[in-house]
Amino acid sequence: MNDALRLNGALVDRARAAADAIADDIQQHIERHTTDTTERATLRLLGIAGVNEIDVPLVNVVVEQARELLPGGIMRPFVDLMLQTGTSAQQAAEGVAAGELALAEVRGERRAAAEARAEELAREGVARIDAVRRRRNELVAETGEAVKPYVYVIVATGNIYEDAAQAKAAARAGADVIAVIRTTAQSLLDYVPFGETTEGFGGTYATQENFRLMRAALDEVGAELGRYIRLCNYASGLCMPEIATMGALERLDMMLNDSMYGIIFRNINMKRTFVDQYLSRLINARAGIIINTGEDNYLTTADAFDQGFTVVSSDFINEAFALRANLEPWQIGLGHAFEIDPTKPDQVIYQIADAQLVRQLFPGYPLKYMPPTKYMPGDIFHGHIIDGMFNFTGIFTGQEIMLLGMLTEALHTPLLQDRYLSIKNAKYVFESCRDLASEVTFKPGGIIEQRANDQLQKAAEQLEEVREIGLFEALSRGMFADVKRDPKGGRGGEGVFALAADYFNPFFAALREGRMNGAPFGPAPGSQAPHAEGGH
Amino acid sequence: MLVRPYGDTRDDGIVQFSFTLPIAYSVKAADVGKQYLEKLGFHTVGIAECKAIDPEYTFYVAYGRTEVGIDPDEVKGDYLEVEEMDYYAINALIREKLGRKLNVVGAAVESDAHTVGIDAIMNMKGFAGNYGLERYPEMDALNMGSQIPCAQLLKTALERDADAILVSQIVTQKNIHVQHLTQLIELLEAEGARERFVIVVGGPRINNAFAKELGYDAGFGPRTTPLEVAAFLAQQVVRRRKGA
Numbered sequence: 058m059n060d061a062l063r064l065n066g067a068l069v070d071r072a073r074a075a076a077d078a079i080a081d082d083i084q085q086h087i088e089r090h091t092t093d094t095t096e097r098a099t100l101r102l103l104g105i106a107g108v109n110e111i112d113v114p115l116v117n118v119v120v121e122q123a124r125e126l127l128p129g130g131i132m133r134p135f136v137d138l139m140l141q142t143g144t145s146a147q148q149a150a151e152g153v154a155a156g157e158l159a160l161a162e163v164r165g166e167r168r169a170a171a172e173a174r175a176e177e178l179a180r181e182g183v184a185r186i187d188a189v190r191r192r193r194n195e196l197v198a199e200t201g202e203a204v205k206p207y208v209y210v211i212v213a214t215g216n217i218y219e220d221a222a223q224a225k226a227a228a229r230a231g232a233d234v235i236a237v238i239r240t241t242a243q244s245l246l247d248y249v250p251f252g253e254t255t256e257g258f259g260g261t262y263a264t265q266e267n268f269r270l271m272r273a274a275l276d277e278v279g280a281e282l283g284r285y286i287r288l289c290n291y292a293s294g295l296c297m298p299e300i301a302t303m304g305a306l307e308r309l310d311m312m313l314n315d316s317m318y319g320i321i322f323r324n325i326n327m328k329r330t331f332v333d334q335y336l337s338r339l340i341n342a343r344a345g346i347i348i349n350t351g352e353d354n355y356l357t358t359a360d361a362f363d364q365g366f367t368v369v370s371s372d373f374i375n376e377a378f379a380l381r382a383n384l385e386p387w388q389i390g391l392g393h394a395f396e397i398d399p400t401k402p403d404q405v406i407y408q409i410a411d412a413q414l415v416r417q418l419f420p421g422y423p424l425k426y427m428p429p430t431k432y433m434p435g436d437i438f439h440g441h442i443i444d445g446m447f448n449f450t451g452i453f454t455g456q457e458i459m460l461l462g463m464l465t466e467a468l469h470t471p472l473l474q475d476r477y478l479s480i481k482n483a484k485y486v487f488e489s490c491r492d493l494a495s496e497v498t499f500k501p502g503g504i505i506e507q508r509a510n511d512q513l514q515k516a517a518e519q520l521e522e523v524r525e526i527g528l529f530e531a532l533s534r535g536m537f538a539d540v541k542r543d544p545k546g547g548r549g550g551e552g553v554f555a556l557a558a559d560y561f562n563p564f565f566a567a568l569r570e571g572r573m574n575g576a577p578f579g580p581a582p583g584s585q586a587p588h589a590e591g592g593h
Numbered sequence: 594m595l596v597r598p599y600g601d602t603r604d605d606g607i608v609q610f611s612f613t614l615p616i617a618y619s620v621k622a623a624d625v626g627k628q629y630l631e632k633l634g635f636h637t638v639g640i641a642e643c644k645a646i647d648p649e650y651t652f653y654v655a656y657g658r659t660e661v662g663i664d665p666d667e668v669k670g671d672y673l674e675v676e677e678m679d680y681y682a683i684n685a686l687i688r689e690k691l692g693r694k695l696n697v698v699g700a701a702v703e704s705d706a707h708t709v710g711i712d713a714i715m716n717m718k719g720f721a722g723n724y725g726l727e728r729y730p731e732m733d734a735l736n737m738g739s740q741i742p743c744a745q746l747l748k749t750a751l752e753r754d755a756d757a758i759l760v761s762q763i764v765t766q767k768n769i770h771v772q773h774l775t776q777l778i779e780l781l782e783a784e785g786a787r788e789r790f791v792i793v794v795g796g797p798r799i800n801n802a803f804a805k806e807l808g809y810d811a812g813f814g815p816r817t818t819p820l821e822v823a824a825f826l827a828q829q830v831v832r833r834r835k836g837a
Contacts, residue, residue: 226647
């Protein structure tokens, strides 16, 4: 399938070269800055959990107390405090929260001691993530692996126990990936809530306890079905690296983890988001988690037919950032979509063209294909057919993670039966069309091939323009999703700190050192690109 | 005149159902579904599908007939007069009839720290598959967020020469929302600015009749979608500008 469309290879090279330059430019900014959530994630990686008496997470208390020390990193003063008081990380954090202990700048020979101990602790923290990753590999081998494309559905009751029941029902109906929707506006909280959620608004909080409860439910139903069921949540918003840490420890398998989504759709400060996405992705890389990017959202604001190429160019940018954060191709679930307008002709032709283009541009990547939302009607019977055409395009073009559309998309969070009907629809289409693509060829120079090359050309040109003006400027001009964002504006900008010359955080090196490579499963059927062995 | 559902013959009263019961499928599952519909008052019930979708849940597709009718003329209430429109029609209406962007300012006012309601209506992402007002190309929507004093909301609306003000009130302990909502209207009246704006309030304890009593143009309760608010604002603002 990877040469089904004759694409202009020179344009592919131009696009990738431009995306590399764009990411390199931002990577310099990333490596010169830290954020409060980056430092809080660092503390979480040390194993600190829990909240104070007014439900403020201990990591927030510690980082707030040490705000003026953040340009040098939280690790040196925190580990020094542990050494001076003979406490564990958790005890030291509790001491700070109780007002009994305080962090201070570390001077003289204590620096070397603190740094040496911090490096040990970083290796131990990373070893905990590795143990979880090994456990996933064992479980996938023991339990059995799903057949791609993965059927991905969401649960969103607001009660984690209800979510667990619905997730199990979905898995029994054929779902391979369960995404737990977050309660409205968690992305704008500058802390990670603690404990289980039973009364969320349109979802549950991404908390470590909720992760644990859902993981246990999916392991249980996976064992029953002989198919490892993957768990997905959102390492996005103002606390990207902290949520990635929790996910790594609680064996999430996928994370929505886009480099630009928060900027564009949540108005989070861009200087912060680029820094935050880096550590979050390093953690996901280490944990063997598959990231999902959110380009599909662009087409909810911009028009799919006219602006489809922005999805392609953003996929190149997300790829470039992901590779810089040590993710292997099998972990990079680039997102894409096409919003069919049911009132216009030939829409499935364009849907196929765009999907096939992305498939061929990113061989070996577990592409995440997103369902129709924008034009989904209240008439659920009609909506069910629009979803059927989406499923057809997905199987025909070899997408690997299919977020299923729901016939009630326009109405409410899915009912139990909606999920069942949606999975039934998908399974029918997937099984009846599984080998169709190998039976037909695209007409050379036909509408599909022309559309794909046209989109590719526009994407390459856009990326070259972004390279000229820089990504910050491109975002401020609204080049993605028609949304304009001010580099100085947005939420969380006050949590960005320029690094001091002696910034110290041994996790960045420890996360890269001696990592395991490879997926807990073989290459996707029909996938021609071998899974790359990522470097150290 | 009484009407009944129309299947393939006038007054046959045929209704189509799909639902799930939290029971394990068994030989009697079909009868459980059938008798449930009979309890609801339907007769000539036919179970078209009765299937385990999980060990603990059974899914039904069924048909039944009802004798119950309704007289549409008897249905009365204090309704918002909003003509149902989709996203594109709303944008087109503003573009064609107003000829400029419709300017909206919204906030959760005074002590209310909950942005969930105003965000669902205004933010890009929207709610329940409906885009928020920020996403409407023909609207200039500013979501000021939470805990915005009424005076500041009014000042901003005046500065921006807004067409409409959206107020969200989620917290209702000890009827604090009534106090806040009244305060905003009093402030507007004191400034002589009440008639300049279409003013709308939304929240879990809000309904249209209650909002009108407090001096608002409309009230939106739970499960309101951005689309409904957008359609109301577009129609109201266009109507008023025409009258002006």
